[in-house]
Amino acid sequence: MNRRNLLHRTAAAALFGLAPSLKAAKALPDSSLLDTNAEEYWKRIREEQFLLPDWRAFLNNGSLGVAPRPVLDAVTDYLSRGAGLLMDEYPRWGYETLDEERATLSAFLGCKKDELAITHNATEGLSMISAGLDLKAGDEVVMTDQEHPSGKAGWHRRAQRDGIVVREVPIPHPPKSWDQLAEIMVSAIGPKTKVLFFSGILSPTGVIMPVRQICDAARAKGVICVVDGAHMNGQIALNLSEFNCDYYAGSPHKWMFAPAGCGILYIREENLDRLWPTIVTGGWDDKALKAARFMKVGTNNKAIMVGMMAGLQFMKSIGPERIYNRIHSLAKLNYSMAKSRPWLEILSSEDDRLYGSLVTISFRGANAKPLWELAAKRKIWIYGSERLRISTHIHTRPKDLEAFYATMDEALGHKAA
Numbered sequence: 001m002n003r004r005n006l007l008h009r010t011a012a013a014a015l016f017g018l019a020p021s022l023k024a025a026k027a028l029p030d031s032s033l034l035d036t037n038a039e040e041y042w043k044r045i046r047e048e049q050f051l052l053p054d055w056r057a058f059l060n061n062g063s064l065g066v067a068p069r070p071v072l073d074a075v076t077d078y079l080s081r082g083a084g085l086l087m088d089e090y091p092r093w094g095y096e097t098l099d100e101e102r103a104t105l106s107a108f109l110g111c112k113k114d115e116l117a118i119t120h121n122a123t124e125g126l127s128m129i130s131a132g133l134d135l136k137a138g139d140e141v142v143m144t145d146q147e148h149p150s151g152k153a154g155w156h157r158r159a160q161r162d163g164i165v166v167r168e169v170p171i172p173h174p175p176k177s178w179d180q181l182a183e184i185m186v187s188a189i190g191p192k193t194k195v196l197f198f199s200g201i202l203s204p205t206g207v208i209m210p211v212r213q214i215c216d217a218a219r220a221k222g223v224i225c226v227v228d229g230a231h232m233n234g235q236i237a238l239n240l241s242e243f244n245c246d247y248y249a250g251s252p253h254k255w256m257f258a259p260a261g262c263g264i265l266y267i268r269e270e271n272l273d274r275l276w277p278t279i280v281t282g283g284w285d286d287k288a289l290k291a292a293r294f295m296k297v298g299t300n301n302k303a304i305m306v307g308m309m310a311g312l313q314f315m316k317s318i319g320p321e322r323i324y325n326r327i328h329s330l331a332k333l334n335y336s337m338a339k340s341r342p343w344l345e346i347l348s349s350e351d352d353r354l355y356g357s358l359v360t361i362s363f364r365g366a367n368a369k370p371l372w373e374l375a376a377k378r379k380i381w382i383y384g385s386e387r388l389r390i391s392t393h394i395h396t397r398p399k400d401l402e403a404f405y406a407t408m409d410e411a412l413g414h415k416a417a
C-alpha cells in the first residue's frame with residue numbers, strides 16, 4: 001500500500017470508525033524455500049495467503065477460484081476509502097477506459113492495450129462476440145461438442161433469431177494428440193462456415209486445444225476464430241497475439257486470483273470496427289476508443305477491478321511459471337491416483353502436455369451419489385455428476401487429493417490397486 005493510501009485508510013478508520021481490513025497478508029515466503037523444501041513453501045502459501053480453513057479441501061477451482069488475502073484486502077480497502085469519501089477518483093468503472101489497468105493486463109496476456117476490454121466474465125464476452133458479429137441466415141458456426149453453455153448459447157440464440165446454422169463436431173476423450181484435435185476442427189470447416197468456435201481448454205475434460213494450429217489453418221480459409229478462454233488465462237502460459245485468433249473471452253476469477261465478476265475480451269485489432277457492441281451508452285460508436293468502446297456498460301464496482309489487479313500482482317510475485325509447475329505437478333499426481341483405480345475412466349489425455357491443471361474422470365456408469373454425499377460431509381469441495389472434473393490450484397495440498405480418493409474408495413466400495 002502506498003503512503004497516501006495508508007493515510008487515507010487510517011484517516012477514514014479514525015473519522016468513521018470503519019472496521020479494520022482483513023488481517024493483512026504476510027509477505028510471501030522466500031522463493032529459496034522452493035529449492036530446499038517445496039512442500040513447506042506451498043503449505044505456507046496456503047496458510048498465510050488464503051483464508052481457506054484447514055479442514056477445507058477445495059478441488060473445484062474450475063468453477064470459481066479462491067481470492068487470496070491481498071486481493072480481499074485490496075477490495076475492502078478500496079471500498080473503505082470510498083465509504084469515507086476519501087477517494088480522489090470516482091469509485092466506479094463502466095464509463096471509464098481503465099487505461100492503466102488494461103496496459104498492465106495486456107502486457108501480461110500478450111496483446112495490445114487497445115485490443116483488450118475488461119468485462120465481468122467469459123459469458124459476457126462470449127455473448128458480446130456472438131451477438132455483435134454480422135451473420136446472416138444460412139451462415140454456419142462450427143464448434144466442438146464440449147462447449148460450455150455460456151459459449152454455445154449465444155450462437156443458438158442467433159440460430160433461432162437469424163437462422164444461422166450451428167454444427168457440433170465430436171471430440172474424442174481422451175484425445176490422442178494436438179495434431180488429431182487440429183485435424184478434427186479444421187476438416188470440419190465447410191463452404192458455409194463463417195465462424196469456428198472452441199474452448200482453448202475444454203470445460204468438461206480439461207483438454208488443452210492446439211489454438212494456434214487451428215487458428216492458423218482456419219483463418220487462412222477466411223474463417224473467423226473465436227476462442228472461449230475461460231480456463232486459459234492463469235492456468236497456462238498464453239500469448240493472445242500468438243494465438244492468432246480473432247476474438248477471445250476469459251474469466252480471471254477462475255485461475256488468476258481475481259474476485260468474482262472479472263472478465264476480459266480480446267478483439268484482434270483488425271476486427272475492432274467489425275464487432276457491434278451489445279450493451280451501449282454514450283461513446284458506443286466512438287471507434288477511436290478501440291476496445292474500450294466495449295466497456296461503456298454503465299456504473300460498475302471499481303473495487304472488483306482493483307482486486308483483479310491485486311490478483312495479477314500476486315500471480316506475478318509468486319511467478320506464473322512456478323505456479324504452473326506446481327498446479328500441473330498436482331494434476332499429474334491426480335492423474336496417477338485415478339489411473340491406479342481401474343474402475344475409473346479418465347477422460348483427460350495420457351499425454352500430460354494436453355492438460356494443465358484439470359483432470360476429468362468418469363465412473364463408467366456407476367452411481368456416484370454416495371461419493372457426493374460423503375465428500376460433502378467431509379468438506380471436500382467437488383462438483384460432479386456422471387463425470388467429475390478435479391482442479392488443482394496452488395492452495396491444493398497433496399493431502400486434499402489423498403482425502404478425496406480415500407473418500408471415493410470408501411463411498412463407492414472399492415480398493416485402490
Ligand SMILES: Cc1ncc(COP(=O)(O)O)c(C=O)c1O
Nearest residue numbers: 121122123148150199203230251
Ligand atoms: C469453458 C467455459 N466457458 C465459459 C464459462 C463461463 O464462465 P463465467 O461463469 O466466468 O462467465 C465457463 C465456466 O465454467 C467455462 O468452463
